Amino acid sequence: MEGFKLTDQRYVGNLPKIGIRPTIDGRRRGVRESLEETTMNLAKSVANLITENVFYYNGEPVEVVIADTCIGGVNEAASTAEKFRREGVGVSLTVTPCWCYGTETMDMDPHIPKAVWGFNGTERPGAVYLAAVLAGYNQKGLPTFGIYGEDVQDAGDTSIPEDVREKLLRFAKAGLAVAMLKGKSYLSMGGVSMGIAGSIVQEDFFQNYLGMRNEYLDMSEFIRRIDLEIYDREEFEKAYKWTKEKCKIGPDNNPEGAQRTEEEKDEDWKTSIKMTLIARDLMVGNPKLKDIDYEEESLGRNALIAGFQGQRQWNDYFPNGDFMEAILTSSFDWNGRRSPYMLATENDSLNGVSMAFGYLLTNTAQLFADVRTYWSPDAVERVTGHKLTGAGKNGVIHLINSGPAALDGTGQQTVKGEAGIKPYYEVTDEEVEKCLEATLWRPANVEYFRGGGYSSDFLTKGDMPVTICRLNIVKGLGPVLQIAEGYTVDLPEKVHNILDNRTDPTWPTTWFVPKLTGEGAFTDVYSVMNNWGANHCSMSYGHIGADLISLASILRIPVNMHNVEEEKIFRPNAWNMFGTKDKEASDFRACDNFGPIYK
Numbered sequence: 001m002e003g004f005k006l007t008d009q010r011y012v013g014n015l016p017k018i019g020i021r022p023t024i025d026g027r028r029r030g031v032r033e034s035l036e037e038t039t040m041n042l043a044k045s046v047a048n049l050i051t052e053n054v055f056y057y058n059g060e061p062v063e064v065v066i067a068d069t070c071i072g073g074v075n076e077a078a079s080t081a082e083k084f085r086r087e088g089v090g091v092s093l094t095v096t097p098c099w100c101y102g103t104e105t106m107d108m109d110p111h112i113p114k115a116v117w118g119f120n121g122t123e124r125p126g127a128v129y130l131a132a133v134l135a136g137y138n139q140k141g142l143p144t145f146g147i148y149g150e151d152v153q154d155a156g157d158t159s160i161p162e163d164v165r166e167k168l169l170r171f172a173k174a175g176l177a178v179a180m181l182k183g184k185s186y187l188s189m190g191g192v193s194m195g196i197a198g199s200i201v202q203e204d205f206f207q208n209y210l211g212m213r214n215e216y217l218d219m220s221e222f223i224r225r226i227d228l229e230i231y232d233r234e235e236f237e238k239a240y241k242w243t244k245e246k247c248k249i250g251p252d253n254n255p256e257g258a259q260r261t262e263e264e265k266d267e268d269w270k271t272s273i274k275m276t277l278i279a280r281d282l283m284v285g286n287p288k289l290k291d292i293d294y295e296e297e298s299l300g301r302n303a304l305i306a307g308f309q310g311q312r313q314w315n316d317y318f319p320n321g322d323f324m325e326a327i328l329t330s331s332f333d334w335n336g337r338r339s340p341y342m343l344a345t346e347n348d349s350l351n352g353v354s355m356a357f358g359y360l361l362t363n364t365a366q367l368f369a370d371v372r373t374y375w376s377p378d379a380v381e382r383v384t385g386h387k388l389t390g391a392g393k394n395g396v397i398h399l400i401n402s403g404p405a406a407l408d409g410t411g412q413q414t415v416k417g418e419a420g421i422k423p424y425y426e427v428t429d430e431e432v433e434k435c436l437e438a439t440l441w442r443p444a445n446v447e448y449f450r451g452g453g454y455s456s457d458f459l460t461k462g463d464m465p466v467t468i469c470r471l472n473i474v475k476g477l478g479p480v481l482q483i484a485e486g487y488t489v490d491l492p493e494k495v496h497n498i499l500d501n502r503t504d505p506t507w508p509t510t511w512f513v514p515k516l517t518g519e520g521a522f523t524d525v526y527s528v529m530n531n532w533g534a535n536h537c538s539m540s541y542g543h544i545g546a547d548l549i550s551l552a553s554i555l556r557i558p559v560n561m562h563n564v565e566e567e568k569i570f571r572p573n574a575w576n577m578f579g580t581k582d583k584e585a586s587d588f589r590a591c592d593n594f595g596p597i598y599k
């Protein structure tokens with residue numbers, strides 16, 4: 001990102017780097033000398049590929065560290081490991097064009113995601129090393145991705161073929177996501193929301209699978225901070241002014257007698273803004289709080305992910321969390337564009353993790369939603385008189401929740417000339433305005449939210465490639481991930497209005513259709529809905545199913561349902577040893593065998 005300045009160093013410590021390990025045949029007096037330059041050049045071209053294509057959440061290019069020397073044996077392997085520790089390397093990528101000594105050159109750190117690229121040449125046997133070292137990794141229980149290009153290259157060729165490039169980048173992104181999660185917190189603001197199992201925080205899962213810690217607070221902390229004005233008061237004034245200018249208040253849908261008064265509504269608006277400031281400060285701290293003598297509060301909880309219970313106790317008495325959730329999960333606020341915060345509605349921690357997966361792989365805002373209704377073509381026709389055609393012809397799934405989805409989900413940003421969602425550092429000021437313009441803030445439904453508040457109401461533009469995913473936990477099995485790639489759909493206005501009015505029209509709607517494969521859970525649209533494992537999903541822009549699969553495999557989370565093309569599936573080499581015909585079943589066996597990384 002040329003000219004991009006780091007504005008937002010929100011987590012404790014440095015961001016994890018990617019370490020490159022050029023391995024070499026250790027024999028001096030001829031062999032090693034003849035290979036030094038080629039091997040180091042290979043490392044350098046992989047480093048360039050990564051810094052040009054992989055970015056941290058804040059838009060900075062990912063930092064790459066190359067071993068000081070080629071690694072010809074155990075001494076150099078140990079020095080490299082030492083350097084990587086010193087430099088904060090979180091992902092390891094070994095490259096070689098030649099034969100080297102497998103277990104003598106391996107990276108033995110069990111907590112660092114690993115891949116090896118064995119150059120496909122024949123003058124020197126890089127592919128032979130690849131096979132030998134992967135056998136070593138498998139034998140030692142250190143799952144490692146193997147990268148072997150399909151076409152033979154000439155010795156000394158430093159170009160990276162397309163298939164190799166795709167795998168290197170997929171691994172780099174997935175590995176980095178794993179490294180980014182490690183050491184961060186999930187902050188549970190409140191307890192279990194309305195009996196939603198995802199808001200029962202499973203500590204063992206966070207600790208063993210993600211390397212994260214769990215932090216908790218009671219929602220009364222919001223009251224204390226509101227009453228004692230423990231937030232940046234100048235920022236509050238700025239935010240209030242901004243929202244008055246930019247946030248369009250929509251019609252009140254409550255029956256007349258039940259509507260909140262204008263004074264109550266203005267107070268709700270102010271409280272909603274304060275909740276937003278407070279939730280953010282609770283997650284990541286705010287140096288400004290130290291200036292007003294709240295030094296402890298200024299530190300925050302190092303939370304990469306948080307959840308807000310809201311319903312019931314809070315929302316029964318105070319304004320709901322919709323404004324807070326929608327603004328924090330978006331790519332902008334009154335301070336301008338900034339990276340989104342992963343804040344799960346209803347404290348659904350498992351959906352919060354699903355959001356974080358999508359976010360860390362793409363740097364884009366995620367849409368938290370209820371997977372509300374499958375509308376079959378027949379049901380739509382019965383209710384609206386309209387026969388669905390085009391992308392929605394096989395039926396549509398209504399994604400809608402009580403107003404927390406990121407405003408980026410309006411689809412008002414442009415990617416290659418089409419509607420899309422971009423990382424905040426690529427979003428333009430004009431696109432921010434368009435997202436705000438496409439959103440109405442509707443006085444909350446007071447039957448559900450007795451304390452009032454404001455729900456964001458928008459309709460997602462159609463034709464965007466998107467992926468929904470969801471992490472579930474099954475007793476005895478552990479975590480499982482489900483993934484559905486598909487598209488957002490435009491319905492005729494009249495049809496949308498009739499269907500939307502059957503739910504709560506004050507909430508944001510996305511019409512979603514999965515890509516169908518005609519098999520299993522993707523036989524038809526109904527079967528996707530019918531196989532969804534919980535009430536929520538997280539939606540990410542783009543078809544990122546293959547990236548999610550690679551990420552899940554590093555975390556040893558099996559994928560129980562996906563519609564990703566077989567040729568894009570990329571998992572550690574060991575997975576092949578659990579069976580090659582039925583990849584879904586072998587994934588379960590491999591994950592079970594290796595178990596969570598941080599156990």
Ligand SMILES: C[C@H](O)[C@@H](O)[C@@H](O)C(=O)CO
Pocket residue numbers: 196311346370401402448535
């Ligand atoms: C208002 C309702 O309680 C909604 O919040 C409810 O449908 C859900 O979102 C459940 O996940």
Ligand SMILES: [Mn+2]
Pocket residue numbers: 345346369370401402535536
């Ligand atoms: Mn919900």
